[in-house]
Amino acid sequence: MPALERIITQARDSLQRLGTPPSPGITALFGAGDGNAFSADDLRDLESFAAKLTQPAQADGVSQDLSSQLSDATKKLLSKYDASLRWQLQHALVEDLNRIIRSGPIYDPQRFASTKLSPETSSLLGQNPQGADLVRLNRALLLDAFPEELSESLGAGEVEQQVYVSFAYGRIYLVTAQAPREELNAVAVDRLRELVEETKAEVPGLNVGLTGEPVLENDEMAQSQKDTLVASIASLLICALIFIYGYQETGRPVKATLCLIVGLAYTLAFATLTIGHLNILTITFVPILIGLAIDYGVHLIARYEEELRHGKSEEAALTKAMVFTGQGIFTGGFTTAGAFLAMGLTDFKGIQEMGIICGGGLLVCLVPMMTLLPVLLLRGRQNVLDQELGDLAERRARIENLWLQRPVWVSVLTLALCGAAATQLRKVYFDYNLLNMQSAGLPAVVFEKKLIDSTPKSVLFAAVIATNLEQAMAWEARIKQLPTVSSVDSITGFLTEDQTRKLATVGEIKRELASICFGAPDPKPVDIPEFSRTLYVLSGFAGQALEEAQKEKPALAQQFVALKQSILDLRKEMLRGDDTRLATNSLKLAEFQRALFDDLRETFQALQNQDNSAPLRVADLPPALQHRFVGVTGKYLLMVYPKDDVWQRENQKKLIRDLQTIDPSVTGTPVQLYHYTDLLKNSYIQAAKYSLVAIAILVFLHFRSPLCVILALIPVGIGTLWLGGLMGWRGVPFNPANIMTLPLVIGIGVTNGIHILNRFAEEQTPSILARSTGKAVLVSGLTAIAGFGSLILAQHRGIRSLGYVMSTGIATCMIAGLTFLPALLSLLIRLSALKSKQPGAEVRPAAPGQEELRQKTSSVRIR
Structure with missing residues (x-):
């Protein structure tokens, strides 16, 4: 039973990080909200966070206020906290934190007087945000108040933890693709558009678009x-x-x-x-x-x-x-x-x-x-x-x-x-910003702007190439100290940090999941009438749970109401039509069922087969991380995200100047933009000089x-x-x-x-x-x-x-x-x-x- 509860909790956290799930029923059941929610993985240092909430310092107004808003259950766990209660406390704190950041404004100048706010948080604070933006601000304020205890973001800073590249605190996910050869870019873009349209047809309501340099x-x-x-x-x-x-x-x-x-x-x-x-x-x-x-x-x-x-x-x-x-x-x-x-x-x-x-x-x-x-x-x-x-x-x-x-x-x-x-x-000046030249109405440009506006962090990064892990570690430490750098993403954190606690957690998960096994998938079409009766029974259980939830947890009750409505809508859609349509629905449900259980089986098998006997090596990491951070020659990539907008010329210049003090051969989009626009402008000025001389000679020869x-x-x-x-x-x-x-x-x-x-x-x-x-x-x-x-x-x-x-x-x-x-x-x-x-x-x-x-x-x- 504890293992099942843990699996459900993890599934709920995963759905929250995925932003808006495709199914309304799942949305209602797991309460995936605006994407700004905290997850269990965001508690970077649970012990330190628990200590601050248990005995907040006199000058720590944020900890005092946060401690006073915790639920009684969470306070009870804090009072008797030990290692055996780690899972329970993690998820209790996550639930309370999400409730607090969604309840209204938490900023008070006196309360946050001793907190150093990041430029992004200060900018958002001055915009008088409402709704989802207010939740985003509240989350950012807590991240600034507890920089050591909470993760920096659910965006690019946690790429390694989530494998997926995400922005806007988990509301936008980025999937990267590359054609085998440059001349195939046009064919690849056309094929990706076909896949996007197929995905939209399969998952109604999903907002998917293509952008990037080839697009x-x-x-x-x-x-x-x-x-x-x-x-x-x-x-x-x-x-x-x-x-x-x-x-x-x-x-x-x-x-x-x-x-x-x-x-x-x-x-x-x-x-x-x-x-x-x-x-x-x-x-x-x-x-x-x-x-x-x-x-x-x-x-x-x-x-x-x-x-x-x-x-x-x-x-x-x-x-x-x-x-x-x-x-x-x-x-x-x-x-x-x-x-x-x-x-x-x-x-x-x-x-x-x-x-x-x-x-x-x-x-x-x-x-x-x-x-x-x-x-x-x-x-x-x-x-x-x-x-x-x-x-x-x-x-x-x-x-x-x-x-x-x-x-x-x-x-x-x-x-x-x-x-x-x-x-x-x-x-008169020279506008180096290439964004100001693009066709405003193109879908790729629209999604590019949406991606840029979705996060205070730059989506462009400079690339620093280290020849070995030791050099990558040393350079990363120095780069993080530069005034023009916001953050650095690399693979070094996985391979160099103390993994004792993580390895113990992996072992615990393996033991919990060892008894779980999956049977062979059912190849037969789904029995529509029987499935409808099962959903009807599930709706009845949801109704009973609704009555209990209404007594103490109104928010949870609303989720059960949405679940019952989703079940009703699914049954109507599933049973609508003649026999031919019912047969088609049966085949589609069977296909979905097989795909779902294949995914679940592969996921659980991957968890069960984890090796916790030794620290991680590069080969142990997911292929997505290896492809992103390790080259075919074995060199390591440091993705350096600038603090300021590097579409602007002066910010490009400052960033490049700082990075070249560490690696003179630094590259990446900001560096390429700087040299590209500089070469282009100088080339036209050079051409103007050439043309003036040539024209003067021709006119002289004529007259x-x-x-x-x-x-x-x-x-x-x-x-x-x-x-x-x-x-x-x-x-x-x-x-x-x-x-x-x-x-x-x-x-x-x-x-x-x-x-x-x-x-x-x-x-x-x-x-x-x-x-x-x-x-x-x-x-x-x-x-x-x-x-x-x-x-x-x-x-x-x-x-x-x-x-x-x-x-x-x-x-x-x-x-x-x-x-x-x-x-x-x-x-x-x-x-x-x-x-x-x-x-x-x-x-x-x-x-x-x-x-x-x-x-x-x-x-x-x-x-």
Whole structure:
């Protein structure tokens, strides 16, 4: 009988630790509550705890209060406690502790004045918790008050005792799985999802989910594929509509779009040959290239139509467009591609792939745009309205004259905006936290956040590898003293502590269970009517127990009420339906019965076969513990849990610095996050430097003038400064995804200056917007904004931020190029005229169809 009572007690404790059991009947019977309950295993030092409760010190207010709330039965056991009463006292104290922490708030500032509260407890205390959170707080308070007597938690700190990894004081259990090879991760994730759905179907009400690095990578890649498809379609449609609306025709824009699609097909082949795969960032190359490569066709068609309006034949117009505007297209294409290709010179593999695919893709798309598009422009029905409406050109000319005639005011206003932007730059920072980039709605992300929020303890740990047990023990002792470390999980506690008492307990359990044996499982289907009658009898016994429990234990009475209701529900469900359904239920119950008794038999046999003749060895430990803490080479893992949130950069740095004083080769997720984000940021900064140098060289080779290099880069510098100011004003940080903006804005923004300076070198007039070049710069800028802006539709917050920052940067560079650069050129012409004493060299208002300024205004030439 004592053995049976002990087994029932242990079963009850196990169910409490398992959180929410699947069966309502079991829930009612064993009273598994909110998961914050104490268990018998939590009494780390029963003798010390009993001594404090029996004779609490005068200054120990917590022990005094706790002692006064103990039941009479527990007090009686305490008064005559000896080793023979250990089991009874353990479970009596557990029952009282759980009753106390569930009865209401136990915190009193005076009572806990001498107790040092942990940061987690203090944080929870300040949240004014209610319900299950209040029980959790009460439990944490007792753990802080009795650090030597009670276990630290039912979470990761007791992984070794429970084998299972648990969080939130036992409310969440973690099962880890690993694919045999990395390339099988996707297949493994799909199979795990099937198993989860099967488990949910078998155990209604069970809340199960998947998360972890392979799951997150798989889900975010799938989400990125969906986002890219939507962004690509949106980008293609918006760019085509901008092209059509800007040129008031459909034929030539459609031809350019077809050439773009051919170029994208070539790029897919190029990416397959060079890289062979896509990642979460490179998969976005399609909408990016749509917005950038369409610019080739925009500029070529704009100049072609302008020459047609000036009376040239189709062949002559196309020849002039290819000769003059084609130079700017090639230079602009190579500078933008150079910005991407500069990323290929960095040390970060993902950035290299992004640079190679997008940079190479821009060059590949240039081929059909400069070969196939000219052929298509000369074929088919030509536009019957190859004469631009005068009022549209005049309107653009009037707008442009607002700054061409006032270059000084434009310069002052530009400098003022630059100054205002500069004041906001200090607010721009780099967000190293990768959690802020994830797709918020993905199931894997939801469960990841739930896991992180479930415990004040970090779910990330640093990994320290010891070569032998002695080194593991020494390092663990030193690591626990570090100010940045919360706790250390390892296998050393099992193998080094004094196991005399545990071995005696194991021997006692073996003796108690020696007489228990299991018969062969019954292979026959369950007799439904007979089983129903048995349940009916059990319900009657529960009713009798209910009457007795109502007299002294109302809480227990409620459990019997729930048990009777569960029995009734089970009988109704079991007996419902026709004979076919009853036969199916009979087979299902038989299968469940066999599985249940197999589990019980294996559990009891494992207990009966325990070896208590010698201290534990590594081989004696459960396989789950061996796999977690001992490597295939025999080295030992120390899982170091940080005290602070290591998703934050500064906390990562402090933890790594402290751990490297003990083990310079420390690794683990916090270390990898630190070096990964650091390498990525530095790689993009390096790429920005490379692209700036490469672009400056290309611009110099094109214009053969250092002044032109400066003039072409001025809109980029101003636009980038405005971008930084807007980011600081709006509170948008850089992150590992949008930091790509640094090299790209240089490469994309400089093309505006190249086209404007190329036209100025040809005609020696700063008037741009009234001409085809200005309209092409405007339309190509809008299409580039559409290409990157389509990424804002993405669910992945990193890609979304890339779309926002890049589209803003392109817009600011375009505005600076279309306003300040022409105004600056106008101002330079005036200053040159004054210096040459040519007062007549004044910039006149731009007029539609004006080919060039008079020769006397050409004293500032680009050579």
